[in-house]
Amino acid sequence: MKKALLTGVTGQDGSYLAEILLKKGYEVHGVIRRASTFNTSRIDHIYQDPHVEHKNFILHYGDLSDANTVRKLLYEVAPDEFYNLGAQSHVRVSFDIPEYTAEIVGLGALRILEAIKDYEKETKKKVRFYQASSSEMFGATPPPQSENTPFYPRSPYAAAKVFAYHMTRNYREAYGLFAVNGILFNHESPRRGETFVTRKISRGVARIKAGLEKKLYLGNLEAKRDWGYAPEYCEAMWQMLQQEKPEDYVIGTGESHSVEEFVAEAFKVAGLGDWKKYVEFDPRYLRPTEVDDLIADTKKAKEKLKWEATTKFPELVRIMVEADCKAVGATL
Ligand code: NAP
């Protein structure tokens, strides 16, 4: 039985990846942060009682700021594959807490790479490492963006991801680690955090439909993103670690849509009529520097991984609006 260790298991992607790996027969180990309230809602459905024998989904306390624990878990679990999905992943918030973002997103990845380097040397065992890199790294570089496009980060989050990206490449080249960067464009789902724009919209639309809210407050409606469906992207992460050679891959749909288009489509799915009646501008959601347009050039993923996004924009919006409407009892 193969073993996988995941940081960020309580997040959107971590929860889908854990499900995928369990279905493939892996023993899955996830790192969770201690919190004063339960933070496992996305993985409660796959949680296994620690008192049950032969568990194949095991949770460990840890934090990417804590090199000792990262190292200890690596030696204790002895995974075949290590997926680093943990992050302070909110771009707007990274302007408020830049140092913490760099600590977790940038140095967190380095802590894992250092631990793997030493572990491989001491134990002679290999660990395949996946780094959750981001299309945010392309920032101001015009689309389409491929594996060869230069980075131009526009936020502390993106700058920290660029550091982690380069450390991953450097440890691959310097120490022969099987370390890959998945450069994933925005991917969404009903499990998306409530403060990212797509989920904020689908949730807001559902609450308006249910009569719980009257307005939805948003920032820049002109920004364009290449939005795909998260479970499909998590399958691509796994595929990258099954290749013969460690390489970096761009993952996306190859289409971009504006925030305004997402809003219009979501209100249409809910049958609420003209979205302009409900949406108000609030400057607090603007960023000091914005990323205007992201579109993935996915030629390499199609050719080498045989991976292609199947859920496209209108279907993604429908999935998210329907799930949020169901959650608040709003009938469509
Ligand atoms: P997410 O839902 O925000 O999940 C982030 C995960 O990281 C959560 O489990 C969170 O724990 C954990 N985490 C936060 N701070 C941590 C720390 N100090 N130590 C250990 N774990 C910590 O993010 P996601 O959308 O699943 O994204 C997964 C990864 O892919 C992230 O690295 C993100 O930056 C990257 N990425 C995402 C996208 C996207 O569109 N979703 C695109 C490209 C790259 P809590 O649950 O306790 O908060």
Ligand code: G4F
């Ligand atoms: O949903 P967002 O916050 O996602 P963003 O900034 O693109 O980052 C996400 O995708 C990255 C991949 O490219 C990940 F690496 C990262 O971890 C995260 O998952 O914002 C999308 C766009 C932005 O242009 C923002 O200015 O929506 C615009 N927007 C307009 N109004 C808003 C709002 N964003 C948020 N969060 N909230 C608003 O009210």
